[in-house]
Amino acid sequence: MHARHNIYGFIHKALRHFLSDTLVALGRLDVADAQETDTVLAQARQLLALCRMHLEHENRFVHPALEACDPGSASRIAGEHVHHEEDIALLLGQVDAVDAARGDASACMAAAGRLYRHMAVFVGDNFVHMDYEEREHNATLWAHYTDMQLHAIEGAIVAALTPATSALSMRWMLPALSHPERVGLLQGMRANAPAAAFGSALTAARERLGTRDWDKLSASLGLEQAVAA
Known part of the structure; x- marks a missing residue:
């Protein structure tokens, strides 16, 4: 279902x-x-x-x-x-x-x-x-x-x-989500939100996630390939 x-x-x-x-x-x-x-x-x-x-x-x-x-x-x-x-x-x-x-x-x-x-x-x-x-x-x-x-x-x-409240929510939300939820949220932001909002969310993720979670997220979003290109 x-x-x-x-x-x-x-x-x-x-x-x-x-x-x-x-x-x-x-x-x-x-x-x-x-x-x-x-x-x-x-x-x-x-x-x-x-x-x-x-x-x-x-x-x-x-x-x-x-x-x-x-x-x-x-x-x-x-x-x-x-x-x-x-x-x-x-x-x-x-x-x-x-x-x-x-x-x-x-x-x-x-x-x-x-x-x-x-x-x-x-x-x-x-x-x-x-x-x-x-x-x-x-x-x-x-x-x-x-x-x-x-x-x-x-x-x-x-x-x-407000931008400040949005940033605060994201700071506590991203580490609390499962990996698939995190990927889905950020993919949606990349497709639909202003670039600055997506960039701010990525910064929050990089600051708040452990190394393993960040590496998984980065790979799922293709961030490494984008940097290499």
């Missing part, structure tokens, strides 16, 4: 990667190391900003499509989005609290511990939330829309991304 287009697939892999990595980074954070603390708090802020934008885009582009074909089908996740917005605001405040406490080692460690625990709950909630979307929302979308229509919805989401 033809595999239907999963509008959630790639971005959810990116978010799972970003969420997991950030949680681990917070759990091992040494608040006495100023450079490490700067890096980890910046990553947490980037994650939460991307999560907020992801919610906004699903609310704006995906939920209307669900409601148009099956009224009420988006209501559960729409309600969870409201709670996630509240969680994001809380977590951003806790990131700021860690930053503000850096002059007091004990207070900073306590603030970092609170942030880590709340982030762990947020990550767990999001994993369950994304699984529901991929099972239930996809079933509804596949029953009522063609793959071409789903690609159009996804295209509208991509077009709404």
Whole structure:
């Protein structure tokens, strides 16, 4: 059977990667190391900003499509989005609290511990939330829309991304994809996206992939032959 287009697939892999990595980074954070603390708090802020934008885009582009074909089908996740917005605001405040406490080692460690625990709950909630979307929302979308229509919805989401957000998404997406998914994504970008966007994605892949994955990708895209020519 033809595999239907999963509008959630790639971005959810990116978010799972970003969420997991950030949680681990917070759990091992040494608040006495100023450079490490700067890096980890910046990553947490980037994650939460991307999560907020992801919610906004699903609310704006995906939920209307669900409601148009099956009224009420988006209501559960729409309600969870409201709670996630509240969680994001809380977590951003806790990131700021860690930053503000850096002059007091004990207070900073306590603030970092609170942030880590709340982030762990947020990550767990999001994993369950994304699984529901991929099972239930996809079933509804596949029953009522063609793959071409789903690609159009996804295209509208991509077009709404700022260049910075697009680059951030790609940074976490590429290492999270399987090799065939990675090749398919970049082949599509090479064929349809501006050359600068494809070049930026290749740079991200080169920076983020291990040697074996990069060599496989390079060979599949014919990059070595292109350089030799």
